[in-house]
Amino acid sequence: GQQLNQSPQSMFIQEGEDVSMNCTSSSIFNTWLWYKQEPGEGPVLLIALYKAGELTSNGRLTAQFGITRKDSFLNISASIPSDVGIYFCAGRSYNTDKLIFGTGTRLQVFP
């Protein structure tokens, strides 16, 4: 199935560090969403982006909709242990109108 390229695949960081992850697509997207999933639960929406160049924050999280419409970035500042989980990007393309998910970034935070 179709998927976005998300990197890095996993990250092991120390509490207090900043984190960056990104997603790229070969298609132009009109929507980018960022989700976090914890064990045994469904993904939870963190940030939604609907306009190229848009920069949106949600607490310590900041995400951007790339101006090429083919990428998006998520930054987490001053990480804490509860940030542990799998982060997914998701995008909807003009062509297919389906919401496609990235492969996920597994984040581990050590105290």
Add this chain to the structure above:
Amino acid sequence: KAGVTQTPRYLIKTRGQQVTLSCSPISGHRSVSWYQQTPGQGLQFLFEYFSETQRNKGNFPGRFSGRQFSNSRSEMNVSTLELGDSALYLCASSSRPTGPYGYTFGSGTRLTVV
């Protein structure tokens, strides 16, 4: 406001059997999407319904089907189960399928085929 409810949470079935999973969206949400999540393939789009009509369909065989009722509740059915169908099946709802609306996911149904 109740979230997206998926039932059952866990299911064990035998190869060749069929299974029906249920999803109740957030009240007022008319769009429901289904995803299959496996460790190897990630989140794969199955289908999307809006106002009882299938809007979009992923690349899954015809054994996977779904429907949406007038109250927006949705079911998905998998017939002739195979071992590879073992996965977490996630349902997500939204006010509308396009535009500035995020998707809210349920906790999923974990299906194990033995």
